[in-house]
Amino acid sequence: MKYVDGFITPVPNDNKEAFLGAARRAAKVFLEHGALEYVDSWGVDVPYGKKTSFPRAVELQENETVCFSWIVWESKEVRDAGMKKVREDPRMHPDQLDVPFDQIFDHSRMIVGFFEMVAHTKAE
Numbered sequence: 616m617k618y619v620d621g622f623i624t625p626v627p628n629d630n631k632e633a634f635l636g637a638a639r640r641a642a643k644v645f646l647e648h649g650a651l652e653y654v655d656s657w658g659v660d661v662p663y664g665k666k667t668s669f670p671r672a673v674e675l676q677e678n679e680t681v682c683f684s685w686i687v688w689e690s691k692e693v694r695d696a697g698m699k700k701v702r703e704d705p706r707m708h709p710d711q712l713d714v715p716f717d718q719i720f721d722h723s724r725m726i727v728g729f730f731e732m733v734a735h736t737k738a739e
Contacts, residue, residue: 649697
């Protein structure tokens with residue numbers, strides 16, 4: 616069963632290019648280590664809800680944008696093996712990045728979840 620890593624991240628608008636650069640680098644590494652898909656999305660129309668919403672969940676601050684990202688794997692087992700390789704890959708070490716991830720956004724407000732994909736439909 617396919618497995619998905621999901622992320623909701625508040626990113627300062629001034630860090631958009633750094634975020635995109637880090638995402639491009641990460642995408643290559645994840646795909647080389649078994650991911651089927653790697654997606655980063657920059658929020659365009661992400662409303663602030665009355666009770667819950669992405670902005671509320673990440674305590675979105677002025678001049679920040681909510682980003683929605685996910686990585687699709689063939690299975691949890693492939694994901695676990697792939698993530699081990701990603702963590703060991705020198706291209707993902709902070710000293711190899713143009714701007715380390717922890718300088719691009721506040722990890723303490725990032726939401727992470729791991730999911731078994733139970734339905735997936737594509738247009739033909």
